[in-house]
Amino acid sequence: MTDTLSSNTLPYDVEQAVRERYEAGAQQPQASLCCPTDGYDQSYLEILPQEIIEKDYGCGDPTRYVNPGETVVDLGSGAGKNCYILAQKVGATGKIIGVDMNDEMLGLSRKYLASMSEKLGYENVAFVKGKIQDLALDLDLVQQWLEQHPIQSVGQIPAFESECDRLRQSQPLISTDSVDVVISNCVLNLVRPQDKKQLFQEIFRVLKRGGRAVISDIVCDEAPTDKILNDPELWSGCIAGAFRENEFLEMFEQAGFYGVEILARQTEPWQVIDGVEFRSLTVQAFKGKEGECLERNQAVIYRGPWKSVQDDDGHILYRGERMAVCDKTFHIYTNQNGAYHSDIIPVPPRDSVPFDSAIPFNCSDDSIRDPRITKGVNYRDTIDQQSDDCCSPQSCC
Numbered sequence: 001m002t003d004t005l006s007s008n009t010l011p012y013d014v015e016q017a018v019r020e021r022y023e024a025g026a027q028q029p030q031a032s033l034c035c036p037t038d039g040y041d042q043s044y045l046e047i048l049p050q051e052i053i054e055k056d057y058g059c060g061d062p063t064r065y066v067n068p069g070e071t072v073v074d075l076g077s078g079a080g081k082n083c084y085i086l087a088q089k090v091g092a093t094g095k096i097i098g099v100d101m102n103d104e105m106l107g108l109s110r111k112y113l114a115s116m117s118e119k120l121g122y123e124n125v126a127f128v129k130g131k132i133q134d135l136a137l138d139l140d141l142v143q144q145w146l147e148q149h150p151i152q153s154v155g156q157i158p159a160f161e162s163e164c165d166r167l168r169q170s171q172p173l174i175s176t177d178s179v180d181v182v183i184s185n186c187v188l189n190l191v192r193p194q195d196k197k198q199l200f201q202e203i204f205r206v207l208k209r210g211g212r213a214v215i216s217d218i219v220c221d222e223a224p225t226d227k228i229l230n231d232p233e234l235w236s237g238c239i240a241g242a243f244r245e246n247e248f249l250e251m252f253e254q255a256g257f258y259g260v261e262i263l264a265r266q267t268e269p270w271q272v273i274d275g276v277e278f279r280s281l282t283v284q285a286f287k288g289k290e291g292e293c294l295e296r297n298q299a300v301i302y303r304g305p306w307k308s309v310q311d312d313d314g315h316i317l318y319r320g321e322r323m324a325v326c327d328k329t330f331h332i333y334t335n336q337n338g339a340y341h342s343d344i345i346p347v348p349p350r351d352s353v354p355f356d357s358a359i360p361f362n363c364s365d366d367s368i369r370d371p372r373i374t375k376g377v378n379y380r381d382t383i384d385q386q387s388d389d390c391c392s393p394q395s396c397c
Helices: 016-026 050-054 080-090 103-111 113-120 138-148 154-170 193-206 232-236 245-255 329-332 369-377
Strands: 071-075 095-100 123-128 179-187 207-220 257-264 270-273 274-288 298-302 308-310 317-318 322-325 344-346
Touching: 050 080, 050 103, 071 080, 080 095, 080 113, 080 123, 080 179, 095 103, 103 113, 103 123, 113 123, 123 138, 138 154, 179 193, 193 207, 193 245, 207 245, 245 257, 245 274, 298 317, 298 329, 298 369, 322 329, 322 369, 329 344
Parallel strands: 071 095, 071 179, 095 123, 179 207
Antiparallel strands: 207 274, 257 274, 270 274, 298 322, 298 344, 308 317
């Protein structure tokens, strides 16, 4: 995997290369920064300043997957285009937080906060300074501390590191379990290889249970060559740091996400370098499969069309069968805002089992649920359905 490379294998500073490229991009439009993105809803672009549109760099449109009232974090918010689009989508009851470490980009996005709030009629956007792989550390607060405690010797570094740890705990930039959606548009590939595992862990940390990540990024069909990796222009240009397509999805899975799904995939490659294809991919992934497994006599039926499917916890569902599931899995499968509900028929018990009397459920056993368990072993009712709803001339019988 390319993102397991040590920083020592690269003959340049990745963060410096990215910072310089995007500083230039904040001053003058850079057509070569990521691939052009079509398909944005024009109604959301009408009130955006032209400068923001011209200096936006991305490869997809994760904004289309966000709903009214949600709290959203945009990783690598840049000029602010996605944030100002989302400000309109989530409405006055929602909240948008753009995270960027580039002062030039932050200056550009913050410049329009007042005028955009006036156009919208409400204020629901903030732009904060931080690294997307360390969403707990507020770099504006770090800068304030450094101005009061300038580091002039190696012996002062422990005090600085201690202050950073204190800020993460007492004044986190983004709190744990605090947001509904994390989006990003062609930014994850810009993070140093050795920080990418932490990056996915941070995305997972800040999401609420049931929250989701919607990430557009550049991926490749095979590992970048040494020639590609050793070119700082290709790194800052969203090429050298690209994830291999299958490994990109695996990174979400390894961080604890479930329901990982490709929402959009560019058919033709954006670029081909040294025979390696680079294209845009948009992925959605959910948080919330952790927790206790309790037996509450629930079952689910997988609709098909596949003969069987396996979820991220290893559960196998067989088409048309009443599969026994724990209470946690039942709610994950049937959540109307989740990943699976359109493929699942819920079979709740006739009489609900109280939580305080529920026993542990063995999730390692993919068993078929006896109908008598969900109906109740003593269920012997006879119901004569005589109505126009069933088997009448107007019915489907």
